[in-house]
Amino acid sequence: MFIEYKIDRKHSVMVEVTPEVAQFILDSDTEMRNAEQRERYHVPYHINALEYEGMEYADPDTTEDIVLRNDENRELYDCLSFLTESQLRRLVLKAEGMTLREIAAAEGTSVNAVAESLMAARKKLEKYRKNF
Numbered sequence: 001m002f003i004e005y006k007i008d009r010k011h012s013v014m015v016e017v018t019p020e021v022a023q024f025i026l027d028s029d030t031e032m033r034n035a036e037q038r039e040r041y042h043v044p045y046h047i048n049a050l051e052y053e054g055m056e057y058a059d060p061d062t063t064e065d066i067v068l069r070n071d072e073n074r075e076l077y078d079c080l081s082f083l084t085e086s087q088l089r090r091l092v093l094k095a096e097g098m099t100l101r102e103i104a105a106a107e108g109t110s111v112n113a114v115a116e117s118l119m120a121a122r123k124k125l126e127k128y129r130k131n132f
Contacts (some may be wrong), residue, residue, distance in 0.1 A: 080126050087121035092115055 001022045006012045017025070061069070079086060086107075093103045100118075104111045 003087050042128060079125060082124050082128055087117050087124075090117050092123050 001019050002016050003022050003025055004012050005015045013031045085092065090103055090107075093106070094100075098106070100111050100114050104114045107114070
C-alpha cells in the first residue's frame with residue numbers, strides 16, 4: 001500500500017508501507033488534526049495565531065525581541081535608580097513634553113531649580129553610561 005508522506009507544506013513523496021503501518025499513520029494524522037482544532041478552539045491566543053486568526057491576534061515579537069527588550073528595560077531601570085526622586089519626576093515631565101516653566105509652576109519652584117535638577121540628572125546618566 002502507498003501513502004503520501006508530507007515532507008513540508010509544498011513537498012511530499014509516496015511511500016510503500018504495510019496496511020497496518022498505513023492505518024497507524026492515517027489514524028495518527030487524524031488525531032493530530034483533531035488535537036490542533038481543539039487547541040485552537042480552547043486557547044484564545046494559539047502559538048500559530050498568526051497563521052489561523054491573522055496578525056491582530058499574534059504577537060509580532062520573537063522571543064529574542066522580548067528578551068532584548070527586557071534587558072534594555074532592566075538597564076534603563078538600573079540607570080534611572082541613580083536619580084533622586086525629584087530628578088526622576090522632572091525628567092519624566094520633561095519627556096512628556098512639559099516646558100521648564102510649566103514644570104516649575106507645577107512644582108512651585110523656580111525655573112533655574114528645575115533646569116539645574118535636569119542638568120544634574122543628565123550628568124548622572126552620562127556618568128552611568130560611561131561606567132557600563
